[in-house]
Amino acid sequence: MSGLPNRAILHVDMDSFFVSVERLHNPALRGIPVVTGGSPEGRGVVSSASYEARAYGVRSAMPMGQALRLCPHLHVVTGGYGRYGEYSRRLHAIFLRFTPLVQMASLDEAYLDLHGTERLWGPPLAAAEKLRAAVLAETELPCSLGIATSRMVAKVASGLCKPSALMYVPPGSEERFLAPLPVRKLPGIGPQTAARLKDIGVTRLGQLAAIPDGRARALFGEHGPDLTARARGEDTTPVVPDESPKSIGAEETLGRDTRDAEEMHALVTEMCERVAYRLRKHCFTARTVTLKYRFSSFETHTAARSLPAPTDDESVLLAAASQLLDERVLRRREAIRLLGVTASNLVEGWDQEDLFDAEARERRKRLLGAVDQLRGKHGFDALRRGSGKPPPGGRPPR
Numbered sequence: 001m002s003g004l005p006n007r008a009i010l011h012v013d014m015d016s017f018f019v020s021v022e023r024l025h026n027p028a029l030r031g032i033p034v035v036t037g038g039s040p041e042g043r044g045v046v047s048s049a050s051y052e053a054r055a056y057g058v059r060s061a062m063p064m065g066q067a068l069r070l071c072p073h074l075h076v077v078t079g080g081y082g083r084y085g086e087y088s089r090r091l092h093a094i095f096l097r098f099t100p101l102v103q104m105a106s107l108d109e110a111y112l113d114l115h116g117t118e119r120l121w122g123p124p125l126a127a128a129e130k131l132r133a134a135v136l137a138e139t140e141l142p143c144s145l146g147i148a149t150s151r152m153v154a155k156v157a158s159g160l161c162k163p164s165a166l167m168y169v170p171p172g173s174e175e176r177f178l179a180p181l182p183v184r185k186l187p188g189i190g191p192q193t194a195a196r197l198k199d200i201g202v203t204r205l206g207q208l209a210a211i212p213d214g215r216a217r218a219l220f221g222e223h224g225p226d227l228t229a230r231a232r233g234e235d236t237t238p239v240v241p242d243e244s245p246k247s248i249g250a251e252e253t254l255g256r257d258t259r260d261a262e263e264m265h266a267l268v269t270e271m272c273e274r275v276a277y278r279l280r281k282h283c284f285t286a287r288t289v290t291l292k293y294r295f296s297s298f299e300t301h302t303a304a305r306s307l308p309a310p311t312d313d314e315s316v317l318l319a320a321a322s323q324l325l326d327e328r329v330l331r332r333r334e335a336i337r338l339l340g341v342t343a344s345n346l347v348e349g350w351d352q353e354d355l356f357d358a359e360a361r362e363r364r365k366r367l368l369g370a371v372d373q374l375r376g377k378h379g380f381d382a383l384r385r386g387s388g389k390p391p392p393g394g395r396p397p398r
Helices: 017-025 064-070 081-098 124-139 151-160 174-178 191-199 205-209 213-231 261-281 314-332 358-378
Strands: 009-014 034-037 046-049 075-077 102-106 109-113 143-148 166-168 247-258 284-295 300-311 336-348
Touching: 009 081, 009 124, 009 151, 017 034, 017 046, 017 081, 034 064, 046 064, 081 102, 081 109, 081 124, 109 151, 124 143, 124 166, 143 151, 151 166, 151 174, 174 205, 191 213, 205 213, 247 261, 247 284, 261 284, 261 314, 261 336, 284 314, 300 314, 300 336, 314 336
Parallel strands: 034 075, 143 166
Antiparallel strands: 009 109, 009 143, 034 046, 102 109, 247 336, 284 300, 284 336
């Protein structure tokens, strides 16, 4: 058995998503090797690489310094995750028009169960083509799609047809489709497992699929038979629609350890702005603010503060987070390598009557609405507090 024969799982994978978003806002980046990620002077890594950069061996998760050695004329963009999140939400809204069964695996990747949507969108291939056309028309972003009876096979298919293409694996052909592929193409097989398989002469998924359960168990323990079953295309994992978040947060690993109080306050300011913006986008308010901090010794702590009333206002979040920063971090006078701010105990649709009088509350709501509208159109960094400044390196806040 492969997936479930009556299922049609669509895997959508955006092509070089972060780079593609940056190119929309800066057309000069088109046609040249581009990566997004952290500063090469710090601990930055590549988060997304254009296909021009990949031709030089540059790939995601590679240290930025190594990427620049492989491609000295590489253009590095230390992009903003707020902008990427905005495009991801737009994509999610498009996907939901095609089926309510949408599971976002990441900002740029999603699984859709199309079973039962034939009357609206036609057979799976037709639905996938319509979805890809909608994504391109409404976001100008390219994507690759795989269709199969299972999530796993659909993901493999989308990876094989990149960039900007569609691959369909008909029901019953899953094992035949996978058999000639290298073992690393199977999700979950990393370098160590691949090396162990190579030691016993197994380099293709067809060879792995043929290993008897007893030998698979002896080689890989109790999960061995599951590994060989997946190599045959057997996967019944359901598409589980995304649940409401339990918390919304941002954190930053600094490009260098710092004791600079101004720098830390600026970073916390920016993260509170990002968290508040996401709260408003999702119509949540928060009752608790948590500060996460990691010293240069890797000693990591969190400290939380309850708010007088649920809020989506960055000034209220910032007051609590700044106080925690002063009390828990700056008094120790030790270097910090990571900071994070999280809003939790979320409430949906709360009107913040207790925080401001009616007139002030209405003025504040209009102001924040205007700020959000500007950021939605031009990106998060279009408007920022004077006390905030860009992160000094490392990864952008998540």
